[in-house]
Amino acid sequence: MIKWAAAFIGFFIRGFVGAIIGFFVGSLLDGLGGNNKRGGNTVFQDFTRQSVSPADFELNLLSLCSIVIKADGQVSQRELDYVRQYFLSTYGKEKANAIFRTFNDVIKKREISAQRICSFLVQRTRYEVRLQLLHFLFGIAQADGQVSKAEVGKLRELAGYLRVGLHDFESIMAMFIKSADNAYKILEIERSVSDDEVKKAYRTMAKKYHPDRVVTDNEAIKKGAEEKFKEVQKAYETIQKERGIS
Template structure:
């Protein structure tokens, strides 16, 4: 199936586990190719046994340092596709503006041809019931922290695409954040980038209104480092560009506080 080349060449660990099962079901015959190792696909070493998981044992993945070195643009893309379908269905309505946002983001990141293929896969995945906890557990174990933060930023962007973020969507993203091992501070920082309030700049920088000038400066340095686009450079230029939005929000928050507090 030539249409799968866009994904097969760049996926590593996400061909295994619950994510691999979802993609295999969405693409029909791909499941056989994964099982046999045929078709020129790169299959990750991680395996996920549902029965063992239900017994409370962890999947048999490699060590954290080894596995996270394997996260690729394709791994991120597939993870994003699956989680995006969950958020869009959170309020019980698939708003066309949200779907258009997903397509627009795919085009910006991957180009029109690859984006069209990705969106076709997205629509097939959206027809499934996603085992959210298991999927997030695989992502949390296999994907580095900076890339998981980028996933969260994208999910809030989807929720905001129709002009507002509903309570159901917020609750769903909060649940995803917990499963992904995202701290409440990081969650609230990214969430604040999509709201307008008097204390948003403080939330983005993960500080309170009582912070001193030196604390604000320190927070800015820390957040600029955390959200720097180079942190996701290993995912490819398409995702590095996407990460620039978060970085700009940090800069904007700092400049706002500079103006309000009158410091340089």
């Protein structure tokens, strides 16, 4: 495969960062070759796109983690620890340590193109998976106690590259940045809506964020889906108590 050859060459030129960049470039070339063999038809079909392999996804995930951690101009130890603990609980000690060694090299080097990484993921992952990915990245930003304006700006940029809708972005953000209308923001409705509209919104959001809809081999994203689904349930319960909805 071209992508692995490019990654190998990139490693010797610029270390792990070069390997990742080479991998991305090689993947694009592989994709172009696949298109030619299929008579110009796209390799990845809408809504049923080919999934990213676990190894591919981890490389992209590590890069996005480093981008978020460096968003406010400093590397927070709490954010680093958050990533480490998340990977330990998800992958186990041996694999997590190997992944994190790569992560340490990535974060110390120059920033990789966020747009390129996200474009790669958009082609190969379902929308529901990208929602959970954004949720995970918000968790990193909040690990040091607050999500800074710089981090929100970077996460908004990433959401745009990942083609996450504005309402979905604000819904996820409301799970990490508290406000008076948080529960309503999470359900993507206004406080003025009727009780029936609240119930309808809850059913819609529960269906959208149900873990069963997140088709991925990555355990970190599956875990994020469960956490997000719980937040939707909590938001509905909060509104239920506030309005006395049975």
